[in-house]
Amino acid sequence: MAQVAAARLRATGAACLDILRQTHAARLAIMAARLRRPLPLLAMLMLAALLLCLFLGWSSARGVFRALSPAGIGAGVAAAAVGLLVLELCAAFAVTLMRAGLQLACDTGRHRIRALLVIASGLGLVATARQLTAEGPAFLSGALLPILGLCALISLTIWFERAYRRPAYPGFRDFWADVVTARHILMRAAHGE
Structure with missing residues (x-):
């Protein structure tokens, strides 16, 4: 009787864990963990x-x-x-945005992705400067998330320039290999593997 109850409890726990793994938040965490080594x-x-x-x-x-x-x-x-x-x-x-970004990267190539990153960073800087001149320093207190997002975008642009466009950089990487690796990991995580 105790063995049957223990087996049912283990099966219930495994089912709950499987349901938790199927959530998008868990998939996002799994993808981040699997991409840690190949694409930090x-x-x-x-x-x-x-x-x-x-x-x-x-x-x-x-x-x-x-x-x-x-x-x-x-x-x-x-x-x-x-x-x-x-x-x-x-x-x-x-997750959808990440997949779309990787599909865009695969379809357009590194030169166009670099151009898109530079344009997005420039537009973000112009919009932030415009808001800062219009509202003054009070703008900074209410815009923490947009400013952090802009800093992340600028950092991504600088890293992309160094990692994929300058072969002399010690961390130079193969753009196509990274895109294929990332898409493969995302697809595996999407299917619960």
Whole structure:
């Protein structure tokens, strides 16, 4: 009898773990872990996306809890449900965006990707400078996430220039091999492997 109960408990635990692995947030974490050695920058971007998704889910849950806590009925359950829903939606968007970026990289090549990164960085700098001149230093206090995103984009542009465009750089990499490796790892994680 105890062996049957233990076997059922193990099967239930394995099923719960499998369900957890199928969530987009878990897939994002698995992809970041698998990309850590071959492509550390892409792994850091995925980890940053996961942290942003967790933050958005937590802040959504907190907002729902604050709104429903005076009523007192089911505020915690509703907040947890909304937080998990927002986390999954954000993680699904991040995974889709990463796949689309890798498909774009595969279709266009490193020269066009570099041009897109430079244009995006330039537009981000111009928009930030324009907002800063219009609103003054008060703009900096409310724009932490956009400024961090812009810094990440500029860092990615500089790294891309050095890693894929300058053969004299010690960390020079093969662009096509990295794209194929990243797409392979993303596809395996998407299928739960």
